[in-house]
Amino acid sequence: MQNQLYRHLLDVKDGRNFRELGGYRTNSGRKIKTHKLIRSGHLADLTKSDERYLAGYGLKYDVDLRTSYEREHQPDKVWSGLNYFADPVFDEDLTDSTMSISDMARAGGENASWGFKRMLSAYENMATGQNASKAYRHLFELLLQNEKDHEAVLFHCTAGKDRTGFGAILILSALGVPMKTIERDYLFTNEVVADFVKEKLAREQAKGAGPDLLNTFRDLQTVKPAYFKHLFKTINASYGSINAYLHQQIGLSNADLLDLRTIYLEK
Numbered sequence: 001m002q003n004q005l006y007r008h009l010l011d012v013k014d015g016r017n018f019r020e021l022g023g024y025r026t027n028s029g030r031k032i033k034t035h036k037l038i039r040s041g042h043l044a045d046l047t048k049s050d051e052r053y054l055a056g057y058g059l060k061y062d063v064d065l066r067t068s069y070e071r072e073h074q075p076d077k078v079w080s081g082l083n084y085f086a087d088p089v090f091d092e093d094l095t096d097s098t099m100s101i102s103d104m105a106r107a108g109g110e111n112a113s114w115g116f117k118r119m120l121s122a123y124e125n126m127a128t129g130q131n132a133s134k135a136y137r138h139l140f141e142l143l144l145q146n147e148k149d150h151e152a153v154l155f156h157c158t159a160g161k162d163r164t165g166f167g168a169i170l171i172l173s174a175l176g177v178p179m180k181t182i183e184r185d186y187l188f189t190n191e192v193v194a195d196f197v198k199e200k201l202a203r204e205q206a207k208g209a210g211p212d213l214l215n216t217f218r219d220l221q222t223v224k225p226a227y228f229k230h231l232f233k234t235i236n237a238s239y240g241s242i243n244a245y246l247h248q249q250i251g252l253s254n255a256d257l258l259d260l261r262t263i264y265l266e267k
Contacts, residue, residue: 009192010057012050016041017160017192021168024185026176030265035150037264039168041160042066044074051079054154061146063139063155065089065163074158085142087135089126089163115219119162120230126166127234133249136170140250140260143171147263161189161223166231173242174252174260189223197221 010018018041022034035058043062046054062084064076071086078084126132139155146153157163165186172182200221201214209217232242239245246252252260 010038010040011053012040012046014045014047014050015043016196017164017189019160019185019188019192021172021185024172024177024181026261026265027178028176030176030261030267032175032177032264033149033266036146036152037171038152038154039160039164040154040156041164042070042074042156042158043076043078043154046077051077055079055081058150058152059154060151061085061142061153063087063142063153065135065139065155065157065167067092070158085138087138089132089135089157089166090122090129091131115216116226119219119224119227122162123166123227123231124234126163127231127245127249128238132166136167137251139167140170140174140252140256144256144259144263159189159193159221161193162227165189165223169231169242170246170250174246174257175264176261183225183228186228187223187225193221 008020008023010020012018017039019039020034021037021039022032024032026032038057038059042064060081060083062076062078062082064071064084064086065088066086067088067090068086069092076084139153143153155164155167168185169182172185173179197218201217204217205214235242235245239248246257
Protein backbone atom coordinates (compact mmCIF):
# COMPACT_ATOMS: atom_id res chain seq x y z
CA MET A 1 0.00 0.00 0.00
CA GLN A 2 2.81 2.41 0.80
CA ASN A 3 4.29 2.08 -2.71
CA GLN A 4 0.85 2.60 -4.21
CA LEU A 5 0.42 5.77 -2.17
CA TYR A 6 3.81 7.09 -3.23
CA ARG A 7 2.88 6.63 -6.87
CA HIS A 8 -0.08 8.90 -6.21
CA LEU A 9 2.13 11.92 -5.48
CA LEU A 10 2.11 14.38 -8.39
CA ASP A 11 5.29 15.99 -9.68
CA VAL A 12 4.50 19.52 -8.48
CA LYS A 13 7.67 21.34 -7.44
CA ASP A 14 6.31 24.37 -5.56
CA GLY A 15 3.20 23.01 -3.90
CA ARG A 16 2.58 20.68 -0.99
CA ASN A 17 0.62 17.45 -0.82
CA PHE A 18 -0.52 17.18 -4.45
CA ARG A 19 -1.95 13.67 -4.78
CA GLU A 20 -3.84 11.68 -7.36
CA LEU A 21 -6.77 9.64 -6.03
CA GLY A 22 -6.86 7.46 -9.13
CA GLY A 23 -5.70 3.86 -8.77
CA TYR A 24 -7.49 2.95 -5.56
CA ARG A 25 -9.70 -0.13 -5.78
CA THR A 26 -13.26 -0.29 -4.51
CA ASN A 27 -14.91 -3.04 -2.50
CA SER A 28 -16.22 -4.46 -5.78
CA GLY A 29 -12.74 -4.58 -7.29
CA ARG A 30 -13.12 -1.66 -9.70
CA LYS A 31 -10.38 0.97 -9.90
CA ILE A 32 -10.67 4.78 -9.71
CA LYS A 33 -9.66 6.43 -12.98
CA THR A 34 -6.55 8.59 -13.05
CA HIS A 35 -6.54 12.23 -14.22
CA LYS A 36 -9.94 12.75 -12.57
CA LEU A 37 -9.50 13.49 -8.85
CA ILE A 38 -6.68 15.46 -7.20
CA ARG A 39 -6.29 16.50 -3.56
CA SER A 40 -3.71 19.09 -2.55
CA GLY A 41 -2.56 22.08 -0.56
CA HIS A 42 -3.01 25.61 -1.92
CA LEU A 43 -1.97 26.71 -5.42
CA ALA A 44 -0.42 30.04 -4.42
CA ASP A 45 3.23 29.08 -4.93
CA LEU A 46 3.00 27.22 -8.24
CA THR A 47 5.62 28.01 -10.84
CA LYS A 48 4.76 28.37 -14.53
CA SER A 49 6.23 24.91 -14.98
CA ASP A 50 3.85 23.56 -12.31
CA GLU A 51 0.93 25.26 -14.04
CA ARG A 52 1.85 23.68 -17.39
CA TYR A 53 2.25 20.30 -15.71
CA LEU A 54 -1.19 20.46 -14.05
CA ALA A 55 -2.87 21.80 -17.19
CA GLY A 56 -1.31 18.95 -19.16
CA TYR A 57 -2.43 16.51 -16.47
CA GLY A 58 -6.00 17.53 -17.23
CA LEU A 59 -6.82 19.89 -14.37
CA LYS A 60 -10.09 21.70 -15.19
CA TYR A 61 -11.69 22.53 -11.83
CA ASP A 62 -10.04 24.10 -8.77
CA VAL A 63 -12.26 23.91 -5.66
CA ASP A 64 -10.76 26.10 -2.90
CA LEU A 65 -12.02 25.10 0.56
CA ARG A 66 -10.17 27.89 2.41
CA THR A 67 -11.53 30.92 4.21
CA SER A 68 -11.66 34.35 2.58
CA TYR A 69 -8.68 35.43 4.73
CA GLU A 70 -6.57 32.52 3.51
CA ARG A 71 -7.56 33.10 -0.11
CA GLU A 72 -6.72 36.82 0.07
CA HIS A 73 -3.29 36.23 1.65
CA GLN A 74 -2.31 33.29 -0.55
CA PRO A 75 -4.43 33.47 -3.71
CA ASP A 76 -4.39 30.45 -5.99
CA LYS A 77 -2.62 30.69 -9.33
CA VAL A 78 -5.41 30.37 -11.90
CA TRP A 79 -4.69 30.06 -15.61
CA SER A 80 -6.77 30.13 -18.78
CA GLY A 81 -9.01 27.07 -18.98
CA LEU A 82 -9.00 26.44 -15.22
CA ASN A 83 -12.40 26.92 -13.56
CA TYR A 84 -11.98 28.29 -10.02
CA PHE A 85 -14.55 27.98 -7.21
CA ALA A 86 -14.27 29.36 -3.66
CA ASP A 87 -16.18 27.13 -1.24
CA PRO A 88 -15.08 27.90 2.33
CA VAL A 89 -15.60 25.10 4.84
CA PHE A 90 -15.02 27.45 7.82
CA ASP A 91 -15.59 31.15 8.53
CA GLU A 92 -12.08 31.09 10.03
CA ASP A 93 -9.35 28.47 9.72
CA LEU A 94 -10.07 26.19 12.66
CA THR A 95 -7.20 23.88 11.74
CA ASP A 96 -4.66 26.74 12.05
CA SER A 97 -2.45 25.30 9.30
CA THR A 98 -0.42 28.51 8.97
CA MET A 99 -0.25 29.46 12.65
CA SER A 100 3.24 30.26 13.90
CA ILE A 101 4.69 29.01 17.18
CA SER A 102 4.33 32.50 18.69
CA ASP A 103 0.69 32.62 17.54
CA MET A 104 0.11 29.27 19.20
CA ALA A 105 1.62 30.46 22.46
CA ARG A 106 -0.69 33.50 22.50
CA ALA A 107 -3.69 31.30 21.69
CA GLY A 108 -3.02 28.93 24.57
CA GLY A 109 -0.86 26.39 22.79
CA GLU A 110 1.50 26.06 25.74
CA ASN A 111 -1.19 23.86 27.23
CA ALA A 112 -0.18 20.38 26.03
CA SER A 113 -3.72 19.38 25.01
CA TRP A 114 -4.79 22.67 23.38
CA GLY A 115 -3.87 21.78 19.81
CA PHE A 116 -5.35 18.30 20.03
CA LYS A 117 -8.66 19.59 21.42
CA ARG A 118 -8.73 22.35 18.82
CA MET A 119 -8.42 19.78 16.04
CA LEU A 120 -11.19 17.58 17.43
CA SER A 121 -13.47 20.63 17.50
CA ALA A 122 -12.51 21.46 13.91
CA TYR A 123 -13.41 17.95 12.77
CA GLU A 124 -16.79 18.20 14.49
CA ASN A 125 -17.40 21.45 12.63
CA MET A 126 -16.44 19.85 9.31
CA ALA A 127 -18.95 17.07 9.88
CA THR A 128 -21.86 19.17 11.15
CA GLY A 129 -21.32 22.85 10.24
CA GLN A 130 -23.59 24.56 7.72
CA ASN A 131 -20.69 26.15 5.83
CA ALA A 132 -18.98 22.78 5.57
CA SER A 133 -22.09 21.03 4.30
CA LYS A 134 -22.62 23.72 1.67
CA ALA A 135 -18.99 23.51 0.53
CA TYR A 136 -18.94 19.74 0.21
CA ARG A 137 -22.34 19.66 -1.50
CA HIS A 138 -21.03 22.01 -4.15
CA LEU A 139 -17.90 19.90 -4.54
CA PHE A 140 -20.09 16.91 -5.34
CA GLU A 141 -22.20 18.96 -7.75
CA LEU A 142 -19.01 19.73 -9.68
CA LEU A 143 -17.90 16.11 -9.50
CA LEU A 144 -21.16 15.03 -11.10
CA GLN A 145 -20.58 17.50 -13.96
CA ASN A 146 -17.04 16.27 -14.66
CA GLU A 147 -18.00 13.56 -17.14
CA LYS A 148 -15.12 13.69 -19.66
CA ASP A 149 -12.13 11.42 -19.19
CA HIS A 150 -8.76 13.10 -18.56
CA GLU A 151 -10.44 16.15 -17.01
CA ALA A 152 -9.71 16.50 -13.31
CA VAL A 153 -11.29 18.16 -10.29
CA LEU A 154 -8.76 19.40 -7.72
CA PHE A 155 -9.97 20.24 -4.21
CA HIS A 156 -7.74 21.78 -1.58
CA CYS A 157 -7.30 23.81 1.59
CA THR A 158 -4.02 25.34 2.80
CA ALA A 159 -1.99 22.27 3.77
CA GLY A 160 -4.20 19.69 2.07
CA LYS A 161 -4.72 17.62 5.21
CA ASP A 162 -7.96 18.29 7.14
CA ARG A 163 -10.62 20.01 5.02
CA THR A 164 -9.11 18.33 1.99
CA GLY A 165 -8.78 15.08 3.90
CA PHE A 166 -12.47 15.09 4.76
CA GLY A 167 -13.33 15.83 1.14
CA ALA A 168 -11.27 12.80 0.09
CA ILE A 169 -12.96 10.65 2.76
CA LEU A 170 -16.38 11.62 1.40
CA ILE A 171 -15.42 11.03 -2.24
CA LEU A 172 -13.70 7.70 -1.63
CA SER A 173 -16.63 6.56 0.52
CA ALA A 174 -19.11 7.52 -2.20
CA LEU A 175 -17.09 5.49 -4.72
CA GLY A 176 -17.07 2.41 -2.48
CA VAL A 177 -13.39 2.35 -1.48
CA PRO A 178 -12.65 0.18 1.61
CA MET A 179 -12.39 2.10 4.86
CA LYS A 180 -8.86 0.81 5.54
CA THR A 181 -7.71 2.30 2.24
CA ILE A 182 -9.49 5.58 3.00
CA GLU A 183 -7.76 5.85 6.38
CA ARG A 184 -4.36 5.06 4.85
CA ASP A 185 -4.84 7.79 2.26
CA TYR A 186 -5.81 10.20 5.04
CA LEU A 187 -2.77 9.33 7.18
CA PHE A 188 -0.38 9.43 4.22
CA THR A 189 -0.28 13.21 4.68
CA ASN A 190 2.08 12.64 7.61
CA GLU A 191 4.67 11.06 5.31
CA VAL A 192 4.27 13.83 2.75
CA VAL A 193 4.76 16.65 5.27
CA ALA A 194 7.29 14.87 7.51
CA ASP A 195 10.32 16.89 6.36
CA PHE A 196 8.46 20.20 6.64
CA VAL A 197 7.28 19.43 10.17
CA LYS A 198 10.69 18.12 11.29
CA GLU A 199 12.50 21.21 10.01
CA LYS A 200 9.96 23.58 11.55
CA LEU A 201 10.13 21.84 14.93
CA ALA A 202 13.94 21.93 14.91
CA ARG A 203 13.98 25.67 14.16
CA GLU A 204 11.47 26.46 16.89
CA GLN A 205 13.21 24.24 19.42
CA ALA A 206 16.44 26.09 18.69
CA LYS A 207 14.60 29.33 19.49
CA GLY A 208 13.58 27.95 22.88
CA ALA A 209 10.11 26.49 22.30
CA GLY A 210 9.28 23.96 25.02
CA PRO A 211 7.91 20.41 24.63
CA ASP A 212 4.25 21.37 25.10
CA LEU A 213 4.39 24.09 22.46
CA LEU A 214 6.18 21.76 20.04
CA ASN A 215 3.54 19.10 20.63
CA THR A 216 0.84 21.66 19.92
CA PHE A 217 2.51 22.52 16.63
CA ARG A 218 2.73 18.82 15.76
CA ASP A 219 -0.97 18.33 16.60
CA LEU A 220 -1.95 21.17 14.27
CA GLN A 221 0.41 20.30 11.41
CA THR A 222 -0.24 16.57 11.14
CA VAL A 223 -3.17 14.18 10.97
CA LYS A 224 -3.87 11.48 13.53
CA PRO A 225 -5.88 8.26 13.77
CA ALA A 226 -7.66 9.94 16.70
CA TYR A 227 -8.92 12.74 14.42
CA PHE A 228 -10.16 10.18 11.89
CA LYS A 229 -11.94 8.19 14.60
CA HIS A 230 -13.47 11.31 16.15
CA LEU A 231 -14.79 12.38 12.76
CA PHE A 232 -16.59 9.07 12.29
CA LYS A 233 -17.78 9.08 15.89
CA THR A 234 -19.41 12.46 15.18
CA ILE A 235 -20.93 11.27 11.91
CA ASN A 236 -22.21 7.98 13.33
CA ALA A 237 -23.74 9.69 16.37
CA SER A 238 -25.89 11.96 14.18
CA TYR A 239 -26.43 9.88 11.03
CA GLY A 240 -25.63 6.26 11.85
CA SER A 241 -23.16 5.72 9.01
CA ILE A 242 -21.09 7.46 6.35
CA ASN A 243 -23.54 6.30 3.69
CA ALA A 244 -26.46 7.89 5.54
CA TYR A 245 -24.36 11.04 5.92
CA LEU A 246 -23.76 11.20 2.17
CA HIS A 247 -27.49 10.96 1.58
CA GLN A 248 -28.77 13.24 4.35
CA GLN A 249 -26.06 15.87 4.86
CA ILE A 250 -24.49 15.99 1.40
CA GLY A 251 -27.76 15.36 -0.42
CA LEU A 252 -26.66 12.54 -2.72
CA SER A 253 -29.33 10.26 -4.13
CA ASN A 254 -28.79 6.61 -5.08
CA ALA A 255 -28.78 7.78 -8.71
CA ASP A 256 -26.04 10.31 -7.88
CA LEU A 257 -23.89 7.58 -6.35
CA LEU A 258 -24.33 5.43 -9.44
CA ASP A 259 -23.44 8.39 -11.67
CA LEU A 260 -20.31 9.11 -9.62
CA ARG A 261 -19.18 5.51 -10.02
CA THR A 262 -19.86 5.64 -13.76
CA ILE A 263 -17.79 8.83 -14.09
CA TYR A 264 -14.87 7.97 -11.80
CA LEU A 265 -14.48 4.19 -11.90
CA GLU A 266 -12.97 2.11 -14.66
CA LYS A 267 -15.33 -0.40 -16.26
